[in-house]
Amino acid sequence: MSTILQTADSEGQTYALEITCPLGLENVLEKELHSEGLTQTRFGEGQVKLTTNLEGMYKACLWSRVATRVMLPIANFKIDSADDLYDAIRAIEWSDHMSATNTIAIDCHGTNHHIRNTQFGAVRTKDAIADYFVDLSGERPNVEKVQPDVRVALRIKREVVTVSIDLSGESMHRRGYRQHGGMAPLKENLAAGLLLRAGWGRDCGLTQLIDPMCGSGTFLVEAAMMSLDIAPGLGRNYWGFKGWKQHDHRVWQQLMDFAKNRKKDPETLGISFQGTDREQKAIAAARECVKRAGLTNVIDVSMTPFQEHEFTIKEDMPGLVICNPPYGERMGDEMALIALYRQLGEWVVTHARGWQFMMLTSNDHLARQIPVRPEKSTRVINGGIECRAYLFPLLNGSIKEDVVAQSVMSPGAQMFANRLQKNVKKMKKWVDKNKLQCYRVYDADMPEYAVAIDVYGRWAHVQEYQAPKSVDPDKAKQRLFEAVSAIPTSLNIPESNVVVKHRVRQSGKEQYEKLDQSKHEMIVEEYGCEFIVNLKDYLDTGLFLDHRPVRKLIQDKANGARFLNLFCYTATASVHAGQGGARTTLSVDMSNTYTEWARRNIELNEFSERDHVVERADCLEWLKQSRDKFDLIFMDPPTFSNSKKMEDVLDIQRDHxxxxxxxxxxxEHDGEMVFSNNYRRFILDEDLSEEFEIINITKDTFDIDFDRNNKIHQCYTIKHKLVD
Incomplete structure (x- = not known):
């Protein structure tokens, strides 16, 4: 049986609304509605129910900073079949809410045994509404998915269906000042809710707001709009109620005019809004948002790490520090971010004593790096990630002074930072000359800091070497933290761009197994070639940096050659050969993962699939069966492999x-092979020198970034002996 919840009536009509909001902010929304005189409320999970008149409905749309959508339920019923859904929807008096000439969109949320997917539910609803109007007038409304005249929402929970008119039309976090797409920053209504939870608001008495990692500036813009009493709905052009039949344009326009007159004069505000971020893209987005919100002379943002920025702070004046720092996706990412959170904690207790500090993070361990006892925390969902917003009172009784006294940059970390900066300075001219984006900047230069650090553009890829059993694990962990904490400042990169891995020997199928599922891919360039690298998902990144000179050698030798790349990995050598003018290339590897990666690298560099082929096969078996000839061959086999895909175990010392x-x-008789392997104790079979012309070129295959680790591979050129 269907229950009709709203009908067209007299001018005194009241409406029972459901106003949705981010989970965890229901009481903030309710308090906000009360401040606008909308007091007939009760809240549930992720929503507040409001009973009000038409003017109150418009007020909720115009003035709520926390709301996601304002919904008007018009019918509620149970269904036992898909036909029941159709019949109940068709029975609604749609002419009370819209006309056949209106465009509509249907949003369906939830499924049950009868409505097994949301698309089916939306289609059945659309058909029922269309048939209602065909019966009434012979016309049917058209579907318009983007900004329709009327948006209908269907919520299915078990056998109960609720049908609503979406008066907001689209999510109310869209204020109009931010161009959506590209970045994925904090949503405006979530930012506003957290500001309100932290005590910010109109006439709150706070005179300073700082966001030390401001991103696109959402906290800053929302806080300034609150202080200036700018209605969040003023910048929106599209509303769902404008196509609704009971909309009263006169009442809406009066409220709009009143809201415009409520705005305070920025000159008399006496509140400062300051933000910093070390990323140029973020600051560019922040400045654009500030400009579009009309707050250019109100908010100041700077492209500076907060640790180095000189904020203008008025002494003895209360304020709020609020930020949404990076959370870290993996354990290695967390290691890199611990230093950032400690530095943030040290900064706030040093510069903002007596203030409030709110921080949003999904990582409780990182939150504990702040040397302050939190007053409260609020569970919220940010971008699908469960987070907590911690509120820290920066008061003497709450600050853990003993923790603050421990310097973030310990003597060991400072020593490591000095070495890293020295290496960067030493390599700069060589890096610039060769236009390198990827190189090794540190490789266990100091034995106690046993890590390798590779630069990939604006990222650092850190590999911790397995410590000997004689080394205390806690000491090793502390040294790793010291090294990682020094990297962002030394390399001038964000803390979130440091990826940490623990390096142990892998064999067989282990070398192909994933470490993560983030698919963190980026494109880098080397001597005119482009490669896809992945810093997080696998132990190796897809590009062996020590082989850079070997790849360049192949590029220089490849013109007009038929090139064979055995154990090709991601086919970077084949790309170099193609760039050097190879007539054809054939890349062979037994891994599905790497042969697919190889094809993408070749496609990225716009080489034809016909002339540049990738084949998945066991290289040993392929060699036994092939009868093709090549002018240039590169072979870089693993030290050891016992993959199930191989018929036998490969031991490079035994089998080379x-x-x-x-x-x-x-x-070919006049051809050349480049043979390389990374077995540190490798000894070339002497009998091979009797059969072939072999030259050890290992010393010539290292650039300066590997001059301290020249046993990482061995490399030879091999030719057929000339026949007299």
Whole structure:
């Protein structure tokens, strides 16, 4: 049986609204509505129910900073079949709410045994509404998914269905000052709710607001709009109620005019709004948002790390520090961010004593790096991630002075930072000359800090070497933290751009297994070639940096050659060969993961699939069966492999002789093979020198970033002996 919840009536009509909001902010929304005189409320999970008249409905839309949508339920019923849904929707008096000439959109949320997917529910609802109007007038409304005249929302919970008119039309976090797309910053209504929870608001008595990691400036803009009493709905052009039949344009326009007159004069405000971020893209977005919100002379944002910025702070004047720092997706990311959170904690207790500090994070361990006892925390969802907003009173009784006394940059970390900066300075001219984006900047230069640090553009890829059993694990962990904490400042990159991995020997299928699911890919360039690298998902990134000179050697030798790349990995050498003018390239590897990666690298560099082929096969078996000939061969086998995809175990020291002979059988008589491997104790079979012309070129295959670790690989050129 259907229950009709709203009908067209007299001018004194009241409406029972459901106003949705971010989870955890229901009481903030209710308090906000009360401040506008909308007091007939009760709240549930993720919403506040409000009974009000038409003017109150418009007020909720215009003035709520926390609301997500304002919904007008018009019918509620149970269903036992899909036909029941159709019949009940068709029975609603739609002519009370819209006309056949209106455009509509249907949003369906929830499923049950009868409505198994939301698309089916939306289609059945659309059909029922269309048939209602066909019966009434012979016309039917058209569907318009973007900004329709009337948006209908269907909520299915078990057998109960609620049908509503979405008066907001689209999410109310869209204020109009931010161009959506590209970045994924904090939503405006969530930011506003957290500001209100932290004590900010109109006439709150606070005179300073600082966001030390402001991103696109959402906290700053929302706080300034509150202080200036700017209605959040003033900048929106589209509302769902404008196409609703009971809309009264005169009442709405009066409220709009009143809201425009409520705005305070910024010159008399006496409140400062300051934000910093170290990322140029973020600051550019923040400045654009500030400009579009009309707050250019109110909010000051600077592209500076907060640790280095000189904020204008008025002594003995209360204020709020609020920020949404990076959370970290993996344990390694967390290691890099601990230093950032400690620095943030040290900064707030040093510069903002007596203030309030609110921080949003999904990571409780990171939150505990702030040396202050939180007064309260609020659970919210940010971008699908469960987070908590911690409110810290920066008062003497709450600050853990003993923690503050511990310097974030310990003597060990400072020593490591000095070495890192020295290495950066030493390599700068070489990096600039070769236009390198990827290089190794540190490789266990100091034995107690046993890590390798590779630069990938604005990212640092850190690999911790396995410590000997004689090293105390706690000491090793502390040294790793010291090293990681020094990286952002030394390399001038964000803390969230430091990826940490623990390096242990892998064999067989382990080398192909994923470490993560983030698919953190980026494109880098090397000597005119572009490569896809992935810093997080696998132990290796897709680009062996120590082989840079070997790849350049292949590029220089490849013109007009038929090139074979065995154990090709991601086919970076094949791309270099193609860039050097190779007639054809064939890349062979047994891994599905890497052959697919190889194809994408070749496609990225716009080489044809016909001439530049990738084949998945066991290289040893492929060599035994192939009869093709090549002018240039590169072979870089693993030290050891026992993959199930192989018929036998590969041990490079034991098997390299037979492997080289098989490869040389595929090499033209005047051709050349480059053979490399990374077994540190490798000894070349002497019998091979009797059969082939072999030159050890290892010393020539290291750039200056690997001059301290020249045992990382061994490399040879091999040719057929000339016949007299």
């Amino acid at each position: 002789g037979s492997l080289i002979r098989l490869a040389m059988a595929r090499l």
